[in-house]
Amino acid sequence: MNNSQMLISVSMLVLGTVFTRFLPFIAFPEHKPIPKVITYLGQRLPYATMGMLVVYALKDTKISESPYGLFELISLIVIAIVHHVKSNTLLSISAGVFVYLILVNGWI
Amino acid sequence: MKFKALKAAFPLTLPVLTGYLFLGIAYGLLMSNQGFSILWTILISSAVFAGALQFASITLLTSAFNPLAALLLALLVNIRHIFYGIALLGKYRNIGAKKNFMIFSLADEAFSINVAAQPHPEVDAGWYYFFVNLLCYSYWQLACFSGHLLGAWLPDNIIGLDFVLTALFFVLFLNQWKKRENRKNLLIGVFATALSLMFVPRTQFLLVAMILIVVLIFVFDPIRGESHEQ
Numbered sequence: 001m002n003n004s005q006m007l008i009s010v011s012m013l014v015l016g017t018v019f020t021r022f023l024p025f026i027a028f029p030e031h032k033p034i035p036k037v038i039t040y041l042g043q044r045l046p047y048a049t050m051g052m053l054v055v056y057a058l059k060d061t062k063i064s065e066s067p068y069g070l071f072e073l074i075s076l077i078v079i080a081i082v083h084h085v086k087s088n089t090l091l092s093i094s095a096g097v098f099v100y101l102i103l104v105n106g107w108i
Numbered sequence: 109m110k111f112k113a114l115k116a117a118f119p120l121t122l123p124v125l126t127g128y129l130f131l132g133i134a135y136g137l138l139m140s141n142q143g144f145s146i147l148w149t150i151l152i153s154s155a156v157f158a159g160a161l162q163f164a165s166i167t168l169l170t171s172a173f174n175p176l177a178a179l180l181l182a183l184l185v186n187i188r189h190i191f192y193g194i195a196l197l198g199k200y201r202n203i204g205a206k207k208n209f210m211i212f213s214l215a216d217e218a219f220s221i222n223v224a225a226q227p228h229p230e231v232d233a234g235w236y237y238f239f240v241n242l243l244c245y246s247y248w249q250l251a252c253f254s255g256h257l258l259g260a261w262l263p264d265n266i267i268g269l270d271f272v273l274t275a276l277f278f279v280l281f282l283n284q285w286k287k288r289e290n291r292k293n294l295l296i297g298v299f300a301t302a303l304s305l306m307f308v309p310r311t312q313f314l315l316v317a318m319i320l321i322v323v324l325i326f327v328f329d330p331i332r333g334e335s336h337e338q
Contacts, residue, residue, distance in 0.1 A: 005173040006148065012175045013165055014155045016182025017189075021214045024193030030201055038194060040331050041322065045195040046223045047290045048321045050281045051297020052188065053216060056314070057274040059305055075271065076278055083282050092282075093123045096275040104268040 075100040113235035121243040124217045127273035128247040135162055136255020146256045153252035161185045188314050192219040203234030213245045224280045296324045
């Protein structure tokens, strides 16, 4: 690709991305009341989307070959336990990442 | 007022800083290895600002010119943003012109923090959300730029630091889990996405998962007479 073709391709990436980000806000502008069905979805989607995002973040985990996703599973369990006991977001994340790094890098 | 909001927003963005540094540096390094000028890395990171798409588009940008494929790739990889917007319609009302930047830079990480955030009443919520976005955006620019510039000299023997973003999403998930009434919808999201991941080709699995989520929400959490206030 030459520079102008690159520029067009990058513009397409920007256009597609901006479209997905702005669409809901353009479809339902502030000066108009939001349709009831969208408000209804808007109240439930924050939770469903968090569930989606957790699975999405784990999508490249290979569960059919060794170590069968165990590193991820163990680290998530550590996070859940630490979070249940201490309820400290940064502490729970650090503990989980620490365990994960030890496991994937074979530091023990 | 703004400084207070910045101070309140900063701590939760630290995991994002760690994850973005790791991923952004990897992206900059890849771009430089593919022979792209640093200007392309800067332009793409600042104008696209979407990690997964930036990685996915490297192959496309090194192949034959196909603008339609670029547009389709962007739409398919980023279609999840539509849910972010719908979920944030209420929170992002009446916060002025800065809203445009917040929508432009609405990536997974800023979304997950802002959608769950309940800023202290003394903190201006609009500015709090804005600074979460601005900090995340700045971290990504810094990381991609440094990766391209210094990539070759950075140690590459630590793998798995990007897990910090997974951990962030999971902890935010757990915070929502504490409220019993949220659990049904949290599980719908997990179940629909996992099911789709198993049976649908990678390029379309998010789209299918999202359709499934909407259907399941309507089936299992039907509209009741009175609506909750937002």
